[in-house]
Amino acid sequence: MKILYYKEIKALVKELDLIPLIKEGFIAYSEGRSVVPPVGELNFDDPPGDVHIKYGYIIAEEFYVIKIASGFFNNDKLGIPNGQGMMLLFKQETGQCEAILLDDAYLTDVRTAIAGAICADLFAIEVNCIGILGTGLQARMQVQYLKDITPCRQVLVWGRNTEKMEIYQTDMAKDGFKVDFSSSPQDVAKGCNLIISTTASSEPLLTGRDILPGTHITAMGSDTITKQELGADILKISDLVIADSIAQCRERGEIFHGLKSGSIREDEIVELGSILNGSKTGRVTADQITVSDLTGVAVQDIQIAAAVYKSYEESNK
């Protein structure tokens, strides 16, 4: 059994073309060629934290994967990253553990950013400005992974904390992005036709009347029942609502709130993999409003973990 550490993993990821692999994962998922049980969850009150266990396998491939990822929101104060985690690869044939990827949740961040990039590529029209809600790690990575998707380098960011917006601006400049500040989420929606919401908000930051025609929103901040970034009426006025996993979005994220409030029916939701394999239609006209809700699916973890480990094996033959 091999143990890979963060630095090694990061170096391996740099050399990999992960977008096609994550796409394949979504397709396998939507085509029923994967086994992905409901997300395991542990919650802690004091200090507050939540742990997600995502696991499963693509049928007839080599490994099954168990991913543990947590967010403990007071860690910052202790100088420890909020996100913690690891991915475990086991042989489908024997159950033997093949590798432990001690990635400190890095691979979760990467596969989440890649899902965002896939959505922007499929659903955004020519990007005039990238709108970002939030100033955390995904606010950075979602933008970084757009580099190959759009030539746009203009970002309009909104965050609750001005100091964090300033740090964000400085950091993103190093990556070649020009970041302007916004005084409200509404301003972001007015100025950008691609909006990525990356916060842990439990109150909607945007409502239907804020959204201009032609906008695509990727909502990736909410992955629990309590978190919500978009008013449910946004789903109502959208021409296309995409779920990374319909089964998961029934239970968590923006679509969960939309279904609960009756703003959307389940049969109106399209799964990402079904658009990727061509069996369902994506955006049709430039003035449509589209929303993709990303809750994070185990197939992403399965694909990225297997790719990193296989690449490690290749380079150590």
Add this chain to the structure above:
Amino acid sequence: MKILYYKEIKALVKELDLIPLIKEGFIAYSEGRSVVPPVGELNFDDPPGDVHIKYGYIIAEEFYVIKIASGFFNNDKLGIPNGQGMMLLFKQETGQCEAILLDDAYLTDVRTAIAGAICADLFAIEVNCIGILGTGLQARMQVQYLKDITPCRQVLVWGRNTEKMEIYQTDMAKDGFKVDFSSSPQDVAKGCNLIISTTASSEPLLTGRDILPGTHITAMGSDTITKQELGADILKISDLVIADSIAQCRERGEIFHGLKSGSIREDEIVELGSILNGSKTGRVTADQITVSDLTGVAVQDIQIAAAVYKSYEESNK
């Protein structure tokens, strides 16, 4: 983060008095002082295998634990143990991984045998002969962990395979047990007032008319929907039916079959921790028939993993 391997873990376990700790775990569970989500499960068809993810924590203790244990039943043919697995300890305060116990499912075997010993101690009357169904690892460990519970060293074993019974006899003789063979599960039931069933049978091996007054049965082989060792009518004629976890036994094991067939009602089942803490009554008279159904609860994993790791820390101060 520390990684402990099988040999180290085995040596640490030898020095630990685990019975009181496992008892405490069951009590915390039955008193609602633990968080134990439903068992995560992955099944494989070809080759056949099942993976269980058991996880949770005791409130206000140091760690939360995720345990992965699998059984791939063709591994034997490849010279690989059927059971595979590990236990992961994470800090409740930050989510950081503190230790990985690469125990190859050994700790699962130990905590399962200990649960059996706890039940024998509580529910068996003076043991005339230990009856064992099955010749595998638990058929050995359940008996070995009875050494401090009963002076009885007489075992009557039944297994489908005569050769395996012979190996079992030889192996157990080294531990001081005199093993006789039985031609059927019924013969075991006739000759023993303590019966431990440890098989992966999907057909009942015993029915109600086989069981003599004063018998205690610990059924630990069935931990899925499909496995069943006892006819559901045994639960009907029993004076006391004990579940390690009522919530889990609703979904799997002997009690699941008993509830489904109407042989027993849920309000007739008593949880092990509730007898251990004195809030419920155990065996009352020597002629009662008692059955305990062990599906394996995450609190056992939590307690044994924490104990092993703390003992490691102590000895490496």
